[in-house]
Amino acid sequence: MQQTKPSLLIVDDDPLITDTLHFVLGKSFEVYVADSREQAASLLRQLDQPPQLALVDLGLPPLPHRPDEGFKLIGELLARAPEIKIVVLSGQNDDANARHARTLGAVEFIAKPCEPQRIESLLLNALRMRDAEQESATETTRACDILGNSFNVEKLRQQISQFADAPFPVLIEGESGSGKELVAGCLHRLSARVRKPFLALNCAAISPTLVEPTLFGYSKGAFTGAVTARSGYFEDASDGTLFLDEIGELPVELQAKLLRVLENGEFQRVGETQTRHSNARIIAATNRDLRQEIKAGNFRADLYHRLSVFTISVPPLRDMGEDKALLLGHFRDFYMRQSRAEPFVLTPAAQQMWQVYPFPGNVRELRNIVIRLVTKYAGQAVTREQLQAELDTEADALPELVMPNDARAMQELAKKHLQLHANFSLDQTLKLWEQSYVEAALKLTHGNLSQAAKLLGVNRTTLYSRMQTYSNLESYQ
Numbered sequence: 001m002q003q004t005k006p007s008l009l010i011v012d013d014d015p016l017i018t019d020t021l022h023f024v025l026g027k028s029f030e031v032y033v034a035d036s037r038e039q040a041a042s043l044l045r046q047l048d049q050p051p052q053l054a055l056v057d058l059g060l061p062p063l064p065h066r067p068d069e070g071f072k073l074i075g076e077l078l079a080r081a082p083e084i085k086i087v088v089l090s091g092q093n094d095d096a097n098a099r100h101a102r103t104l105g106a107v108e109f110i111a112k113p114c115e116p117q118r119i120e121s122l123l124l125n126a127l128r129m130r131d132a133e134q135e136s137a138t139e140t141t142r143a144c145d146i147l148g149n150s151f152n153v154e155k156l157r158q159q160i161s162q163f164a165d166a167p168f169p170v171l172i173e174g175e176s177g178s179g180k181e182l183v184a185g186c187l188h189r190l191s192a193r194v195r196k197p198f199l200a201l202n203c204a205a206i207s208p209t210l211v212e213p214t215l216f217g218y219s220k221g222a223f224t225g226a227v228t229a230r231s232g233y234f235e236d237a238s239d240g241t242l243f244l245d246e247i248g249e250l251p252v253e254l255q256a257k258l259l260r261v262l263e264n265g266e267f268q269r270v271g272e273t274q275t276r277h278s279n280a281r282i283i284a285a286t287n288r289d290l291r292q293e294i295k296a297g298n299f300r301a302d303l304y305h306r307l308s309v310f311t312i313s314v315p316p317l318r319d320m321g322e323d324k325a326l327l328l329g330h331f332r333d334f335y336m337r338q339s340r341a342e343p344f345v346l347t348p349a350a351q352q353m354w355q356v357y358p359f360p361g362n363v364r365e366l367r368n369i370v371i372r373l374v375t376k377y378a379g380q381a382v383t384r385e386q387l388q389a390e391l392d393t394e395a396d397a398l399p400e401l402v403m404p405n406d407a408r409a410m411q412e413l414a415k416k417h418l419q420l421h422a423n424f425s426l427d428q429t430l431k432l433w434e435q436s437y438v439e440a441a442l443k444l445t446h447g448n449l450s451q452a453a454k455l456l457g458v459n460r461t462t463l464y465s466r467m468q469t470y471s472n473l474e475s476y477q
């Protein structure tokens with residue numbers, strides 16, 4: 001039996017490059033070629049399944065000498081096909097572009113010119129990672145696999161279990177790459193609908209004219225190309241869950257129809273007058289501020305109120321504290337096992353940088369950084385400089401963080417402090433440090449004493465009695 005080849009989309013405006021790569025990579029991949037962002041979008045709409053991999057140039061028409069189109073393309077590809085692995089192949093090979101492409105979600109950046117064999121091997125590596133992720137996703141479909149122990153993640157889990165079984169819609173808000181789709185899957189798996197279908201439609205992924213027939217179905221002959229009648233997502237989801245990702249992209253004219261289904265479950269297939277009924281539970285997600293969209297006239301206020309009966313805000317990674325280290329460990333072990341590589345470690349200075357880096361691309365960015373570190377530094381200690389090359393920032397832009405367990409850095413700080421302050425008091429300084437940590441823990445946990453005590457590594461009674469000794473602690477009690 002002939003095995004189907006993995007699919008690859010190449011987007012480049014240089015025919016010499018696309019022809020060569022098509023020829024070489026065509027042996028291992030089913031190759032699709034586009035020469036612009038627009039052509040890539042139209043090609044994706046025609047395919048039944050989005051490609052597993054994409055190899056994209058940054059300088060594309062109409063701005064072939066700037067990276068803007070390529071950056072937009074990365075965002076669009078991930079919006080349409082979140083599992084796609086994107087490798088950037090660009091002549092605009094300055095470091096800032098490489099870093100920004102990675103923050104947007106590209107797994108690898110290759111500077112032109114590059115040997116086709118090396119490109120092929122990087123693509124095959126990305127494909128292995130993708131396959132492993134998908135396998136692990138199907139293995140854990142029964143569980144809710146959100147990682148993290150920070151207060152914000154605990155709160156997220158609590159909200160998920162609280163809302164999972166309610167019959168009302170849930171609106172999930174959060175930045176790109178923060179885990180909204182993961183949350184939607186958990187809501188379904190923890191609900192009584194778990195054995196019913198879970199269908200997901202990315203409203204940004206299909207052309208506006210196809211949204212209505214896709215959601216509601218159509219009758220034979222309803223439009224050119226409708227050769228047979230088809231049910232839509234609302235019918236197919238039946239008593240299950242329908243996840244509408246990027247809901248802010250839903251065309252305004254369709255918002256009224258969605259509102260109607262939410263109000264009374266009624267809808268019609270395109271080209272039919274018969275009213276049908278849906279029991280599907282709606283979960284919607286957005287990375288836009290829908291309240292702003294309402295003000296701008298792009299989103300209906302009544303639909304927003306219906307959808308947001310329950311709202312879940314997925315925290316950005318920068319607000320997940322120590323979870324950054326936990327996720328690093330988790331993804332490192334996972335990808336190491338896949339590539340049978342030796343683990344890398346971060347030097348203390350690199351760990352410090354990891355802890356203060358804000359991860360604008362959230363968990364997706366963190367995961368992609370780990371994939372690159374596994375590939376490049378198996379069995380080695382990654383230095384601050386090596387790590388910095390993978391991050392979307394200049395080292396100076398990152399705040400220095402003195403970790404209490406970094407004795408040398410603490411000593412340096414103490415030295416400066418003693419030199420600068422004539423009337424130094426050890427007791428007062430230690431008290432101030434302690435009070436600052438307590439206050440920070442209380443702020444992070446919104447005043448929850450047990451959670452704060454856990455963060456500080458003390459028991460609740462100890463925390464409480466210490467708080468009594470501070471005269472000017474902000475009121476959390």
Ligand SMILES: Nc1ncnc2c1ncn2[C@@H]1O[C@H](COP(=O)(O)OP(=O)(O)OP(=O)(O)O)[C@@H](O)[C@H]1O
Pocket residue numbers: 078079082145146147148174175176177178179180181182183287363364367
């Ligand atoms: N807390 C977490 N624990 C484990 N994996 C996570 C966590 N948060 C996110 N991820 C992983 O990060 C990746 C991005 O998450 P996901 O696709 O759910 O984000 P999203 O918010 O839906 O992104 P977008 O807005 O771009 O669609 C996924 O592989 C997801 O499994």
